[in-house]
Amino acid sequence: MDRRKMLGLAGAGAVGAAAAGVVGAQVFDTPQPAQAADAGAAIPFYGEHQAGIVTPAQDRLHFVAFDVITSKRDELVELLQRWTMAAARMTAGKDAGSIGAVNGAAEAAPDDTGEAIGLPPSGLTLTIGFGPTLFRTADGKDRFGIAGKRPPALTDLPRFAKDTLLPEISGGDLCVQACAHDPQVAVHAVRNLARIGFGTVSVRWSQLGFGRTSSTSRSQTTARNLFGFKDGTANLKAEDTKLLQDQLWVQPGDGPEWMAGGSYVVTRKIRMLIETWDRTSLGEQEAIIGRNKGEGAPLTGTKEFDEPAFAVQDAAGGSTIAMDSHVRLAHPDFNNGARLLRRGYNFVDGSDGLGRLDAGLFFIAYQRDPRRQFVPMQTQLSRQDALNEYIRHVSSGLFACPPGIRAADDYWGRSLFE
Numbered sequence: 039m040d041r042r043k044m045l046g047l048a049g050a051g052a053v054g055a056a057a058a059g060v061v062g063a064q065v066f067d068t069p070q071p072a073q074a075a076d077a078g079a080a081i082p083f084y085g086e087h088q089a090g091i092v093t094p095a096q097d098r099l100h101f102v103a104f105d106v107i108t109s110k111r112d113e114l115v116e117l118l119q120r121w122t123m124a125a126a127r128m129t130a131g132k133d134a135g136s137i138g139a140v141n142g143a144a145e146a147a148p149d150d151t152g153e154a155i156g157l158p159p160s161g162l163t164l165t166i167g168f169g170p171t172l173f174r175t176a177d178g179k180d181r182f183g184i185a186g187k188r189p190p191a192l193t194d195l196p197r198f199a200k201d202t203l204l205p206e207i208s209g210g211d212l213c214v215q216a217c218a219h220d221p222q223v224a225v226h227a228v229r230n231l232a233r234i235g236f237g238t239v240s241v242r243w244s245q246l247g248f249g250r251t252s253s254t255s256r257s258q259t260t261a262r263n264l265f266g267f268k269d270g271t272a273n274l275k276a277e278d279t280k281l282l283q284d285q286l287w288v289q290p291g292d293g294p295e296w297m298a299g300g301s302y303v304v305t306r307k308i309r310m311l312i313e314t315w316d317r318t319s320l321g322e323q324e325a326i327i328g329r330n331k332g333e334g335a336p337l338t339g340t341k342e343f344d345e346p347a348f349a350v351q352d353a354a355g356g357s358t359i360a361m362d363s364h365v366r367l368a369h370p371d372f373n374n375g376a377r378l379l380r381r382g383y384n385f386v387d388g389s390d391g392l393g394r395l396d397a398g399l400f401f402i403a404y405q406r407d408p409r410r411q412f413v414p415m416q417t418q419l420s421r422q423d424a425l426n427e428y429i430r431h432v433s434s435g436l437f438a439c440p441p442g443i444r445a446a447d448d449y450w451g452r453s454l455f456e
Contacts, residue, residue: 077097077160077161077219078158078159078160078161078219078220079158079159079161080129080130080131080158080159080161080162081093081129081159081161081162081163083125083126083129083130083164083443084126084442084443084444084445084446085442085443085444086299086441086442086444087287087299087300087301087441087442088165088166088300088439088440088441088442088443089129089163089164089165089442090163090164090165090215090217091165091254091286091301091379091381091404091439092254092255092275092276092282092286092379093161093163093217093254093276094253094254094255094257094258094276095217095250095252095253095254095255095258095381096160096161096162096163096217096218096219096250097218097219097248097249097250098217098218098219098220098221098224098246098247098248098383099215099216099217099224099245099246099247099248099250099383099400100216100221100224100225100227100228100244100245100246100247101213101214101215101216101244101245101247101305101400101402102213102214102216102228102231102232102241102243102244102245103169103209103210103211103212103213103241103242103243103244103435104210104211104212104213104214104232104235104239104240104241104242105210105211105239105240105242106172106181106211106212106238106239107237107238107239107240108237108238108239109181111181111182111183111455113238114182114238114455115451115455116238117234117235117238117239118449118450118451118452118455119449120234121166121214121231121234121235121449121450122443122448122449122450123449124230124231124234125164125227125231125450126443126446128154128162128164128226128227128230129159129162129163129164129227130159131157131158131159131162133149133150134149134150134151134227134230134231134233134234135148135149135150136149137149137150138150139151139152139155140152140155150230151226151229151230151233153222153225153226153229154222154223154226157220157222157223157226158220159218159223160218160219160220160223160224161217161218161219162216162217162218162223162224162227163215163216163217163218164214164215164216164227164231165214165215165217165303165439166212166213166214166215166439166440166450166451167212167213167214167215167303167437167438167439168192168211168212168437168438168439168440168451168454169192169209169210169211169212169213169435169436169437169438170188170192170193170194170209170436171209171210171211172184172211172212173185173187173188173192174188182455184454184455187294187296187454188294189288189292189293189294189297189438190293190409191288191292191293191302191407191408191409191438192302192436192437192438193408193409194436195304195408195412195413195434195436196413196417198416198417198420198431199417199420199421200420200426200430200431201420201431201434202430202431202432203431203432203433203434204432204433206242206243207243207307207432207433208243208433208434208435209242209434209435210242210243210435210437211239211242212239212437213303213305213435213437214228214231215303215402216228217381221246221248225246228244243433245307245385245400246385246387247382247383247384247385247400248383248384248385248386249261249262249383249384250381250382250383251263251269251270251380251382251383251384251399252269252270252273252380252381252382253270253273253275254273254274254275254276254379254381255275255276255277256275256276256277260334260342263310263384263399264310264312264384264386264397264398264399265310265315265323265327265428266323266331267323267327267329267331267334268329268334268342269382269399270380270382271329271334271342271343272377273378273379273380274286274377274378274379274380281377282379284406285376285377285378285379285405285406285411286301286379286404286405286406287299287300287301287406288300288301288302288406288407289406292406292407294454295453296440296453296454297438297440297441298441299440299441299442300438300439300440300441301379301404301405301406301439302404302405302406302407302408302436302437302438302439303402303403303404303405303435303436303437303439304401304402304403304405304408304412304434304435304436305400305401305402305433305434305435305436305437306400306401306431306433306434306435307385307398307400307401307431307432307433307434308398308399308400308401308429308430308431308432309396309397309398309429309430309431309432310397310398310399310428310429311394311427311428311429311430312394312395312397312398313394313395314427314428315428318428324337325337325360325363325424326360326363326364326424326425326428327363327364327365327425328346328359328360328363328364328365328366329365336359336365337358337359338350338358338359346359346365346366346369347359348366348369348371360424361422362422362423362424363423363424364419364423364424364425367418367419367422367423368415368419372418373411373414373415373418374410374414376405376410376411376414376415377405377411378403378404378405378411378412378415379403379404379405380401380402380403380404381402381403381404382399382400382401382402382403383399383400383402384397384398384399384400385397385398385399385400398429404439408436440453440454441453
């Protein structure tokens with residue numbers, strides 16, 4: 039039985055990314071975030087905000103950045119309309135198109151690729167973002183008449199100390215984040231968006247991820263990264279309503295009105311030097327992170343969610359949590375209160391020519407304004423973090439993610455283009 043018939047959902051014709059420290063007092067005055075009742079169920083596509091941001095982080099990721107290869111505004115708008123329609127269908131567990139993978143004429147290409155036939159929605163979410171170069175190219179061209187609507191917060195990220203960025207896997211005009219509990223469902227979604235976009239966009243780069251490295255809801259336990267440490271203990275959570283308004287969602291008056299209710303996502307592919315880390319003593323690993331490896335507690339506490347006590351000294355008179363530890367440098371207390379909502383993933387992309395694992399963390403962080411959150415935080419980390427000996431930042435991206443789709447006649451980016 040194919041996905042459309044199995045699920046029989048309505049609306050078939052619908053059109054158109056934690057600071058490592060501890061968050062302070064929390065306010066739980068919002069309903070639980072939209073989530074699937076089980077790993078196979080659907081997550082609502084329509085809403086005030088795009089799904090895939092505060093949605094409880096799924097197990098798998100396929101992230102893709104596109105370059106727009108047309109110079110015609112109408113073609114770009116039509117693509118966004120078609121993408122929105124397909125996204126609404128696929129997140130509901132349906133084929134990407136109304137005909138589907140097997141129900142069309144034998145002489146015509148199907149409007150769905152078919153590899154998800156028989157699979158449930160698997161909690162699929164699709165989240166879109168617009169890069170700086172969509173508004174104005176590197177050579178200054180305003181291809182689509184939207185340069186005047188580029189938000190001030192969507193400014194190019196600076197080059198940070200120790201960056202080893204590869205241009206071919208950085209940037210992009212558009213991005214789509216596909217998250218699901220089944221990797222085939224996520225890959226199917228990206229594949230079909232790329233198919234629909236043939237001739238209008240081309241894939242610039244993409245990244246597969248597994249094993250979420252952050253929790254975005256209090257219903258989830260803290261996951262571990264490939265260094266073996268719990269990651270994102272103090273991440274912003276969907277239940278932190280007041281903090282989300284202050285730190286995550288763009289507010290009216292922050293910039294162009296088309297971004298109100300949206301968020302900015304920063305992506306960083308961080309290669310971990312696995313072999314070097316694995317030869318480092320447990321004590322040194324814990325000192326670098328500022329937490330113990332088993333429980334995930336700060337070195338001044340006993341439980342994971344104990345608040346770090348940065349003033350505590352060890353027997354030698356030094357700080358128990360080192361001055362160059364990751365926990366200290368990323369903590370809101372040392373970043374003017376800035377926090378991020380992280381939803382990154384582990385990756386293993388085979389091995390390099392020397393037989394070392396090409397593995398690490400695909401960092402994804404959503405925020406209200408990167409100029410006040412990610413940029414100052416990463417500036418400090420890039421200069422002082424002891425962890426820098428074991429990691430390399432090899433790609434980077436920044437995208438403006440508009441608010442959610444409210445109704446079937448809406449589409450991604452409508453308020454920007456109309």
